[in-house]
Amino acid sequence: MADAAIIYNTETPFTHDAADIIVRSMSDNVDFPVQKAFLAAASVVFQDMFSLPQNESHIGSGFSAGNMKNGLHIMTLDEDEETLGTLLRMCYPRWMVIDCEPLFPTLEHTLAVFTAAKKYAMDGVEREVRAVLVAPRFIEQNPLRAFALVMRDNLYDEAKTCARYTLRTPILSKVYMPELEYITAGAYYRLQKYHVLCGIAAEGVSQDLRWITNESGTWFECALCRGNSVVGISGDRRKWVAKWWADFMVEAKNALRERPCGATVGIGSEVVQMAIEKANVCVTCRSKVFREMFQFCTLFSAEVEKAIDTVEVEFGAPLG
Ligand SMILES: [Zn+2]
Numbered sequence: 001m002a003d004a005a006i007i008y009n010t011e012t013p014f015t016h017d018a019a020d021i022i023v024r025s026m027s028d029n030v031d032f033p034v035q036k037a038f039l040a041a042a043s044v045v046f047q048d049m050f051s052l053p054q055n056e057s058h059i060g061s062g063f064s065a066g067n068m069k070n071g072l073h074i075m076t077l078d079e080d081e082e083t084l085g086t087l088l089r090m091c092y093p094r095w096m097v098i099d100c101e102p103l104f105p106t107l108e109h110t111l112a113v114f115t116a117a118k119k120y121a122m123d124g125v126e127r128e129v130r131a132v133l134v135a136p137r138f139i140e141q142n143p144l145r146a147f148a149l150v151m152r153d154n155l156y157d158e159a160k161t162c163a164r165y166t167l168r169t170p171i172l173s174k175v176y177m178p179e180l181e182y183i184t185a186g187a188y189y190r191l192q193k194y195h196v197l198c199g200i201a202a203e204g205v206s207q208d209l210r211w212i213t214n215e216s217g218t219w220f221e222c223a224l225c226r227g228n229s230v231v232g233i234s235g236d237r238r239k240w241v242a243k244w245w246a247d248f249m250v251e252a253k254n255a256l257r258e259r260p261c262g263a264t265v266g267i268g269s270e271v272v273q274m275a276i277e278k279a280n281v282c283v284t285c286r287s288k289v290f291r292e293m294f295q296f297c298t299l300f301s302a303e304v305e306k307a308i309d310t311v312e313v314e315f316g317a318p319l320g
Pocket of ligand 1: 224242282286
C-alpha cells in the first residue's frame with residue numbers, strides 16, 4: 001500500500017523525534033511513532049519482538065523486511081487506530097499522557113483495549129483496564145448490556161459488579177438488546193437466580209428488624225399514630241409502631257423483593273416518600289419524620305447492601 005493512504009498520528013505522546021519504531025494499525029493504516037523502551041517495559045511480547053533482528057520478515061505478524069519509514073522500522077498490528085491509540089498510550093508514563101483523556105470513552109472501546117492488552121501480555125495494562133471496565137459511567141445506564149459484554153470475554157468478577165447494578169430494576173422489566181446474543185441461556189439464568197436470591201436476602205432485612213438498635217423514632221413514640229402492629233428489635237425488645245410505619249415496612253418488603261438494593265429504601269425512594277407523606281398528616285410526627293426517617297433509611301439501605309453482599313452466584317460455572 002502506498003504511504004499516501006497512511007495517516008501519521010503525531011498526537012501526544014507520539015512524537016517522531018523521540019521515536020525509534022513505528023507501529024501501524026493494519027485495519028485502518030495509521031502510523032504511531034513510538035519509543036520501544038516503553039512498549040517493551042509494558043509487554044513481554046513486544047520485548048521479545050524487539051530483541052529479535054528487525055531486518056528479517058519472520059518476526060510474528062509484526063515486522064516485514066525492508067518495511068521502513070523515515071528511517072524507522074514499521075511494526076504492523078491487527079488492532080485499529082482507536083484501540084492502538086489507547087493501548088500504546090497506556091505503555092507510557094502517566095505524566096506523558098495526562099492530557100490525552102478520555103482514554104476510555106466507551107465500554108466497547110475499553111473491552112477492545114483489554115483484549116489487545118491480553119494478547120500482547122501487558123499484565124499491568126490489563127489490570128488497569130479491568131478496573132476501568134466496571135466504572136459506574138459504563139454500567140449505570142444499562143447494566144444488563146454491560147453484563148452481556150463482560151460475560152462475552154469471560155470476565156466473571158466484572159460480571160458480578162454489573163449484575164449488582166441490574167438489581168436496581170425489576171427482573172421482568174428487562175428488555176431485549178442485541179448484546180444479549182453474546183451470553184448463553186445459562187448465564188442469563190444465573191443472573192435471574194442472583195436477582196431472586198438477592199430479593200430474598202433484601203426482603204429478609206425488612207422482616208427481621210433485630211438490626212434496629214435505636215429505640216427513638218416518632219414511629220415508636222407517637223400515640224396518635226399507633227396501630228395494631230408490634231415489631232421485634234435489637235435485644236429481643238418488642239415495640240408498638242405507627243400505622244403509617246407498619247405500612248411502609250410492607251411496601252418496603254415488596255419493593256425490595258423486586259429491586260433488591262439499598263437505593264430502594266433510600267430517603268429519595270418512592271416508598272419512603274410515600275411514608276413521609278402519610279406521617280406529615282400527623283401533627284406530632286410531622287416535625288420529626290423527615291430527619292428521623294433520613295437516619296433510619298440510611299441504616300436500612302446499608303443493611304440491605306450488607307445482606308446482598310452475602311449472596312453468592314458464580315457467573316462462570318454451572319450452579320450445580
Ligand atoms: Zn404521629
